[in-house]
Amino acid sequence: MISNVHPISRYILIILCLVKTSCVLGQQAPDAQYIKDNYQKFEYQVPMRDGKKLFTSVYVPKDESRKYPFMMDRTCYSVAPYGTDKYRPSLGPSSHFTHDGYIFVYQDVRGRWMSEGIYEEMTPELEVHKTNKDVDEGTDTYDTIDWLLKNIPNNNGKVGVWGISYPGFYTTTALLSRHPALVAASPQAPIADLWRDDGWHNGAFFLVANFGFYPFFTNRQDDKPTQRPGGHFDPGTEDGYDFFMKMGPIKNTNDKYYKDTIRLWNEMLDHPDYDKHWEDRNVLPRLHDIKTAVLVTGGWYDAEDLYGAINTYKTLAKNNPKTPVYFAMGPWVHGGWARGDGDHLGDVDFGQATGPYYRENIEFQFFSHYLKGTELALPPVNVFETGINQWKTYQTWPPVQAREKQLYFLPGGKLSFSAPSVAKDSYDEYISDPANPVPFVQDRNQTMDMQREYMTADQRFLSSRKDVLSYQSDVLDQDVTIAGNIWANLKVSTTGTDADFVVKVLDVYPDTAANTKWTGKDIKMGGYQQMVRSEPIRGKYRNSFSKPEPFVPGKVTPVNFELQDVLHTFKKGHRIMVQVQSTWFPLIDRNPQTFVNIMKANEADFKKATQRIYTSKLHPSFLKVRVM
Structure with a gap:
């Protein structure tokens, strides 16, 4: 079981996925014998329209007394174990599916593992396919579904697709196949726009999420199928803060370590701006004319693909008003809904087992209805409200009841829904030093990976930092x-x-x-400063992600950016706080604070700078929020 208690990096998670041969269902190992007793495994090389063949594992129920729908997962993380005598210990999104009876299909996508072709990260999806050479993930899905319907006996002619993270992206692109047999799909934590999901957040590069991932992910860079896993970069320490400071500028990743041997890593370094390379890989503009019922799932505390889940849902709902589009968001980390109880994250208690609730009452019911014709009483939007720890349902997201308000930064570190009234200009300032960046978690010995608990972590450890500003409301007299x-x-x-x-x-x-059973050692929940939402922006992208522009030193400048969605109640007796800082290391890379290409910057480019946040009537700073 992959617990919510212990941090696990993006690439270590995938290693465990392969070892267990199931990315998110390791806790269901008790199903292993049931699967061997009730399913027969087959392996195929399924031909695509351009002649390439994709390796596909199919698990078929031995009971032939009824017909079964397909449940398919297309992945770049391997369909292992290979061999018809070697079985996965779990099948489908959850054990409910295993015991209910489906034909389960797992496929290595083009260019990965045992499938032919050259792999392209976030394959650009074509609007028009003029010849058989015009292929993408949508056409590969279409060709696979067509082959399955014709070659796997005892199927009922209906197909469902699901996947988490990268497989979530492949689920989204499955919608673009527009195959009539594809009746239900669930993109879960889907990557939608790689530049905005896993790569950059508003232009700030997410260093620890990517640095250790690509050596493992790169198990091949040619068109030769293989079962060989990728490599593993050993930094020799868990103190990522120290490691990356000693590494120096980003270009040193190649100068010192990778030596220009990892194509996908170099693509990131070569395209720091949101240029055509990334624009072509953004699947959101393609999500129109969709007829398949969709359940988009994500976690409020998904440190990797929160943007993808929220914006995949919003885009599908907006562009396909006649299509059933459902949305589920819970208090989960990346993929947390598919494993474990989902009852806490770090010190924060959610009061109930949200994972099992989702798996039984939302996910299983959705697919059962569209693939097997069972009854369905599922509201369009099912979201967990943190703070008061309750499931809520709505017809739309965001709910129409929410009204826009502004939460202002005031002089003296105050925060209020009332605008500043003093005409005299005022500001707070701090010195941002790239040689002494603000750490993103308290324990620097746990900074070589994402540390998913950072998204709810207590921020009191920064109270002595002079380069972190805090604005706090009065004690709330109502929720x-x-x-x-x-x-x-x-x-x-x-x-x-x-x-x-x-x-x-x-x-x-x-x-x-009061403390709870999840409260960590030496932590007191009294005065706890729980992070609810956080985002950076690289200031040169304040007006355009594709055309960076420098600041004019000393000039008051608006910087507006999105922090993404929440559903959170600040309870009566609590306070709302907003913190502002200019470093967040090594979660994001260091900004030299000079207008240069940061991916090619030298150590001499890194300079101290004085940052000012204005709090006056003339130059107000505020958060724009939606309040119920």
């Missing part, structure tokens, strides 16, 4: 529920020509808050 996306609207100035700004929204517990 305040924020539902929907948050926009930071900052007025800033800098003495440099570039700057990052990180905005964090915190729920400050009262001093009387």
